[in-house]
Amino acid sequence: MPKIMDNVHRYFATTVGLITTKGSKHGQNVMAAEWTMHVAYEPMLIAIFVHESPTYWNIEETRVFGVNIASEDQAELVNIAGGYSGIEIEKLAIPRTFATQWAKHIDVPMIKGCSLNAECKVTKIEKIGDHIMVVGEVLSARFDEKKFPLIYTRGNYRKLSRSKIRSGRKTVLITPAQMLQFKKMFAGQFVLKAAAAIIKQDSSILLQKFGDWWVLPLVIADKGANYKDALEKDLPSIGVSASVGKIRGIRRMMLKAGKTELRANFITFDCKFKSLEGSYAAWFARPPKNVVLRTLFEKP
Ligand SMILES: Cc1cc2nc3c(=O)[nH]c(=O)nc-3n(C[C@H](O)[C@H](O)[C@H](O)COP(=O)(O)O)c2cc1C
Structure with missing residues (x-):
């Protein structure tokens, strides 16, 4: 095991x-x-953490700097820029090495071929441990969509894989009518985030009428609202009184009806039943077969 602190x-x-x-x-x-x-984001700020060297001294004097995020084909440039100090050699003067272009808003050269270039004006300088934090406000920035940034980890330069990590959501097929119902309930959200109550008594489970089918009693909490409180407060609207207990789990689904897809996250809570009135909710000894319900009950 390598020595962790080092x-x-x-x-x-x-x-x-x-x-x-x-x-x-x-x-x-x-x-x-x-x-x-x-x-x-606002103002757009970039922080760099540097030690005392010509770079820092230049920034201290001029209060401006360029940030050029190296692309995958620039590992050699990174090696040179990081392997020599400006005291030792004039790095930018090495022939056929760094291609530069003068910045528009500040008096510094910018590096060509990077994934991102940002021209920055210093807003804060602060000593942080053995480094100095320099925060710069971005005066202008441009990026090259075709260039992927070089990645540095475990002492090596690496390429980002082009494959995206799959979301891991379980695809759940529902009917167009059910999709409509969900869309109505979860108007306009990018990911439908719901809290669902698991309320059991004897060996029955309490379900809520949802259009022409039955689901766990559920609520959409407003952004930033506490899910447990929102669920407890909302249950009486379907005639249910229960105290909401611990989180049982999270189920992330991709609801699908034909070509329409809807991402949905359900946080399920174990609840303690108190009372039931009206006909919006009912006890089921054997929950009806629907895939949303089945998925909510499944062990992950
Ligand atoms: C991949 C890589 C990353 C580096 N990151 C930092 C850093 O974040 N902060 C820092 O102070 N030095 C860092 N260094 C070291 C400096 O780049 C190095 O000391 C450089 O010579 C300083 O240049 P200057 O003396 O011309 O200002 C890094 C070096 C490499 C190779």
Whole structure:
């Protein structure tokens, strides 16, 4: 087992920023910084974490810097930018190595062939442990859709796989009428997020009428609202009183009716029954066969 404190940084996976600067004493420069990160949308901010070196001194003097996120075919450039200091050699002057283009809003060279280029103006400098955090507001940015960022992890440069990780949602076929019902209930949400109550008594389960079929009593909590409270508050609207207990599980489904698809997440809660009135909910000794219900009960 490698010594963890010496190796923690190896187990992150980062992109690598080629940080470009120009100062009166140290001239034009480029360094590699894996600790380069987009940290706010409004204003758009990028933070870099650097040590005292020509890059930092240039930034301290001019209060501007360029962030150029290295693309997969730029591992060699990253090696050079990170392997030599501007004190040792003028990295950007090595022939046929860094292709540059002058920035539009700040007086620094930008690196061509990157996946992203951002021109930044310093808004904050703060010492953080043995590094210095420099936060820059993005004055302008452009990206190249065709270039994928180089990934740095475990001391190696790697390529991102082009395959996406499958969502793992279980596809559940429902009827068009049921789809309509769900869409009506979950109006306009990107992912339908519901809390569902599992209320059992003797060996029966309480279900709610939902159009012409039966499902677990469920509620759509408003964004940011507590699911347990929302469920407890909503159950009386179908004549059910119950105390909502612990989360039993989460089921992520892709509801499908013909070509229409709907992502749905159900958080199920074990509840303690108190009382039942009206006909919106009813006890079932054997729950009717519908796939949504079956999926909600399935062990993951
Ligand atoms: C892949 C890679 C990532 C690096 N990330 C950082 C970093 O995030 N922060 C930092 O201070 N140095 C980092 N370095 C080291 C600097 O790039 C290196 O010290 C460089 O020589 C500094 O350039 P300068 O002295 O011309 O300013 C990294 C080096 C490599 C190879």
